[in-house]
Amino acid sequence: MPAAHTTLVPSTATATANVTSIKSHIPIVLSMKATNYTMWSVFFKAMCGKFHLLHHIDGSILAAPTNPTWIQEDCNVLSWLFGCIHENVLTVMGDLSVTEYSQCVKSLADDLCDVGHAMYEPALVLNLLCGLRSSFANAVDNIAFKTPLPSFSEACSYLLMMEMHQKNDAASSTVLAIFGRPHVVCGSGGCQ
Incomplete structure (x- = not known):
């Protein structure tokens, strides 16, 4: 056999x-x-x-x-x-502004909805938070731990406010660096 x-x-x-x-x-x-x-x-x-x-x-x-x-x-x-x-x-904020980034996240959610995969508001907010730059770490914690979780538009508003504070802090630091130094006079004998 x-x-x-x-x-x-x-x-x-x-x-x-x-x-x-x-x-x-x-x-x-x-x-x-x-x-x-x-x-x-x-x-x-x-x-x-x-x-x-x-x-x-x-x-x-x-x-x-x-x-x-x-x-x-x-x-x-x-x-x-x-x-x-x-x-x-792979939506990551990178160098985008909060407005540009949030519009991109919302557009992705709308595209998913168009193909039958709707994203509910809490998931949309959490996805928004996941791709933020590290400079928004405190904002991520503040938004993520709110009960109930804020709406997408509330989260975007909070992030816009944080972005404005960051820009103002950066501008203030620049002004301080330029004008905030003590007055130094330099001459032939050195600087005083």
């Missing part, structure tokens, strides 16, 4: 680790400047489905952060995600 033919199938974790270029599987880069979320999400879901990893993005199975296989699979999905999105999707 002939021997049975056995095919070895690599584990999902091993198979996903062998994906070296996400762009060959997902040819679209998700960008804020292009309205390509729907097409990008179809490719991304297909990629996750191909490797039996949809549960990492759809929540159909609870996360298992103590399971080494689950951790490796999740890291692979995150790598794929970061490999096919433009940096403008």
Whole structure:
């Protein structure tokens, strides 16, 4: 009797680790400047489905952060995600003003709503806080620990006020640096 033919199938974790270029599987880069979320999400879901990893993005199975296989699979999905999105999707304040940054966060929330993923007000406020510069650390704490959490417009108003204070403090420091020094007279005998 002939021997049975056995095919070895690599584990999902091993198979996903062998994906070296996400762009060959997902040819679209998700960008804020292009309205390509729907097409990008179809490719991304297909990629996750191909490797039996949809549960990492759809929540159909609870996360298992103590399971080494689950951790490796999740890291692979995150790598794929970061490999096919433009940096403008990762909303961080950078050098933007509070007004520009808050408009960007609100625009992202509106775009998500347009594709059927509405963001509720508390999540919108918390997302606003997550991308702020470190100079707003005190404002983040003050807003995040208010009960109830302020509305998006209240949080933006508070941040605008903080931004004005920061600009005034910087201007005051400059004036003090220029005019606040003691009067020094320099002559041939040195400075007094």
